[in-house]
Amino acid sequence: MEIFPFFLKGLWMTSKIGFISLVTCTLIGFILGIFRSSDSTILKRMVGVYVAFVRGTPFVVQIFIVFFILPEWGVQLEAFSAALLAMAIMGSAFICEIVAGGINSIPKGQWEAATSAGLNRIQQLRLVIIPQAMKVILPPLVGQYVLLIKDTSVVSVIGIMELTRVGWVTVVRIPEGLMVFTLVGFLYFIISYPLILLSNYLEKKMAV
Amino acid sequence: MLVDFNFRVILEYLPLFLTGLRSTFFIAIVSIALALITGIIACSCRISGIKFIKYPAIAYIEIVRSTPLLVQIYFLYFGLPTLGLKIPEIQTGILALMLNSGAYMAEIIRAGINSVDEGQIEAGISSGLNYVQRMRLIILPQALGVTIPPLLGQNIVLVKDSALLSLISVMELTRCGQTMTSERFMPTEAFLTVAFFYMCIYFCLKALADWSQRKLIFREAY
Numbered sequence: 001m002e003i004f005p006f007f008l009k010g011l012w013m014t015s016k017i018g019f020i021s022l023v024t025c026t027l028i029g030f031i032l033g034i035f036r037s038s039d040s041t042i043l044k045r046m047v048g049v050y051v052a053f054v055r056g057t058p059f060v061v062q063i064f065i066v067f068f069i070l071p072e073w074g075v076q077l078e079a080f081s082a083a084l085l086a087m088a089i090m091g092s093a094f095i096c097e098i099v100a101g102g103i104n105s106i107p108k109g110q111w112e113a114a115t116s117a118g119l120n121r122i123q124q125l126r127l128v129i130i131p132q133a134m135k136v137i138l139p140p141l142v143g144q145y146v147l148l149i150k151d152t153s154v155v156s157v158i159g160i161m162e163l164t165r166v167g168w169v170t171v172v173r174i175p176e177g178l179m180v181f182t183l184v185g186f187l188y189f190i191i192s193y194p195l196i197l198l199s200n201y202l203e204k205k206m207a208v
Numbered sequence: 209m210l211v212d213f214n215f216r217v218i219l220e221y222l223p224l225f226l227t228g229l230r231s232t233f234f235i236a237i238v239s240i241a242l243a244l245i246t247g248i249i250a251c252s253c254r255i256s257g258i259k260f261i262k263y264p265a266i267a268y269i270e271i272v273r274s275t276p277l278l279v280q281i282y283f284l285y286f287g288l289p290t291l292g293l294k295i296p297e298i299q300t301g302i303l304a305l306m307l308n309s310g311a312y313m314a315e316i317i318r319a320g321i322n323s324v325d326e327g328q329i330e331a332g333i334s335s336g337l338n339y340v341q342r343m344r345l346i347i348l349p350q351a352l353g354v355t356i357p358p359l360l361g362q363n364i365v366l367v368k369d370s371a372l373l374s375l376i377s378v379m380e381l382t383r384c385g386q387t388m389t390s391e392r393f394m395p396t397e398a399f400l401t402v403a404f405f406y407m408c409i410y411f412c413l414k415a416l417a418d419w420s421q422r423k424l425i426f427r428e429a430y
Contacts, residue, residue: 052410052411056403056407056411057403058406061371061399062403064389064395065400065403068389068396069396146273146274150275150276152276153277154276163279164279164282176290177290178283180286181283181286189274189275193274196273196274
């Protein structure tokens with residue numbers, strides 16, 4: 001019981017990392033997704049290589065690459081910013097694929113209609129394509145948010161004092177593995193289960 | 209940056225990496241097989257009408273899906289010894305991967321079964337087939353086609369997730385990278401090599417998943 005405040009601190013850290021990375025990943029992911037579904041072959045290829053690298057390697061390895069290799073190249077990062085950077089790199093690749101899938105699901109006629117209505121490229125996306133694509137994008141996007149929040153547990157490997165790390169540190173001192181990690185799991189459950197329910201709800205609602 | 213990339217060290221450590229690769233393969237194949245069995249059992253409990261086995265299955269699936277894999281691994285790794293069960297790390301790891309992927313596979317299979325049209329089931333009932341026959345002759349053959357591509361996708365996820373076992377000191381691919389980093393302090397060489405091996409596995413599995421998608425999904429076109 002006396003260690004409980006310690007866990008709340010960990011929960012706060014997890015929510016902080018989770019929230020910041022959700023926002024940055026969504027922003028970068030949308031931009032990259034628009035690039036990925038654009039007509040320019042070079043842009044498409046470049047984003048494609050990036051996505052393949054991120055999807056092809058485990059998140060732990062990506063964290064190690066960011067945390068250990070960037071300093072060798074002269075970019076000094078403290079653990080917290082390295083964690084956020086790794087999360088942003090990983091999450092935006094997955095969100096990019098979701099957004100690109102949504103945009104590609106819009107029939108070509110919509111683009112043509114928007115062009116003939118005299119809208120420029122940005123207006124076409126903003127007023128015609130994205131609002132319709134949101135229907136396809138939203139359910140998997142919320143599902144991806146759940147995955148992102150769960151993946152914040154992995155940044156504990158570089159010493160960020162978030163929920164999983166707190167559990168690990170506690171268990172080294174108090175050998176009550178079952179109890180400690182049940183508590184940690186329960187705290188994660190509180191954050192991610194509402195999002196899972198939201199994702200299920202959106203999936204039902206958006207299905208035509 | 210990559211100018212002084214040292215291939216000689218990588219060559220020197222290649223045997224270690226190959227052992228790690230073999231270990232990752234072993235873990236992945238065993239876990240995939242066990243997870244598939246777990247998934248099938250959990251899914252059949254989930255869709256059965258008997259409340260006594262339905263609700264535990266729901267609880268299992270939802271708990272696994274809403275907690276991180278790393279927490280599940282630590283739960284088993286630190287929790288089992290307090291129950292008096294001392295098993296090697298690699299078995300703990302495989303158990304964790306099995307339970308984790310099993311829940312996701314159960315949901316994939318359930319989605320496949322639900323995707324079979326209601327009319328098919330009604331047709332089955334009116335031709336006098338019982339529940340088992342309907343499942344065996346009508347629903348499962350059709351569900352299989354839509355289930356296999358996402359199941360292969362789940363296998364890709366599982367291979368990547370197996371990297372987390374390095375944190376409970378299972379000697380697999382990622383752990384080899386960590387070993388090399390701590391012995392030689394050459395993280396660039398170590399982790400880029402590890403990443404390269406994972407990419408190879410990823411591309412093979414992805415090609416398989418895409419191929420099965422092309423081969424199997426077209427049935428939906430009717």
